[in-house]
C-alpha cells in the first residue's frame with residue numbers, strides 16, 4: 001500500500017462522478033449475474049458505491065477504477081448473500097474445493113460438443129447454462145468473457161493467485177460446455193457424428 | 195499425443211482465446227493448429243462459446259432510478275460532513 005492523498009469533499013464528488021459512476025451499468029450487470037435477483041442487484045450496487053465513496057482515499061486516481069469497484073462489489077456479495085444461501089452438501093463442497101486447490105490447467109474434458117450446436121443456441125439457453133453454474137465458476141466467466149478483465153486484474157478482484165484464476169476459468173468453461181451439451185441434447189440437437 | 199504437450203497446448207490456447215498471448219505465442223499456436231486436429235477443434239469450440247457468451251447473454255438494463263438514488267445518497271453523505 002503506497003501513500004495516498006486524501007481528497008477534499010468537492011474532489012471526492014468529482015472523482016466519484018468521473019471515475020466511478022460511468023461503471024454503473026457494468027456493475028449492475030455483474031451484481032445481477034451474481035445474485036440473479038433485480039432487487040438484490042440494486043441493493044448490492046448501491047452498497048458498493050456507498051463503500052467506494054467512504055473509502056475513496058484508498059483509490060488512486062488514474063488506476064483501474066472498474067477493477068477496484070468490482071472487487072468491492074464481489075466482497076460485499078460474499079459478506080451479504082453467500083452466508084444466506086444454503087450450504088452445499090458435503091460431497092459437492094469437497095468436489096468444489098478440490099477444483100479450487102488445483103493449479104493445473106491440463107484436464108481436458110472432451111464433451112463432444114460441436115461448434116454448430118453452440119452456434120444454434122440462443123440467448124436464453126446460453127444465459128440459463130451460465131446461471132446454472134456455481135457462483136464462483138460463473139464469476140470467472142463473467143469477469144473474463146463478458147467484462148474482458150485480464151487474468152491479473154481478475155486475481156486482484158478475486159484475491160486469488162493468477163494460477164488459480166486460470167485453472168478455475170478452465171474448469172468453469174468445461175462445466176459450461178457440459179451444461180450446453182445437456183441443453184442441446186434436451187432440445188433435440190443431434191450430434192452429427194455417427 | 196503426449197500428455198505434456200497437450201497441457202502446453204491447452205494453456206497456449208486459453209491465452210490466445212482470452213487475448214493475453216504475446217505475438218510469438220499467438221503464432222506458435224497457429225502453427226500448431228495447422229497440424230493438430232484435436233487442438234483445432236478445441237480452439238474453434240472454445241472460441242465459439244466465448245463469442246456466444248459475448249453476443250448472446252441477456253443484459254438486464256440498469257434500473258433508471260438507480261444512478262439518481264446513488265447520487266442523492268452521496269450528496270446527503272457529503273453535506274453531513
Ligand SMILES: [Zn+2]
Nearest residue numbers: 203230232233
Ligand atoms: Zn495439439
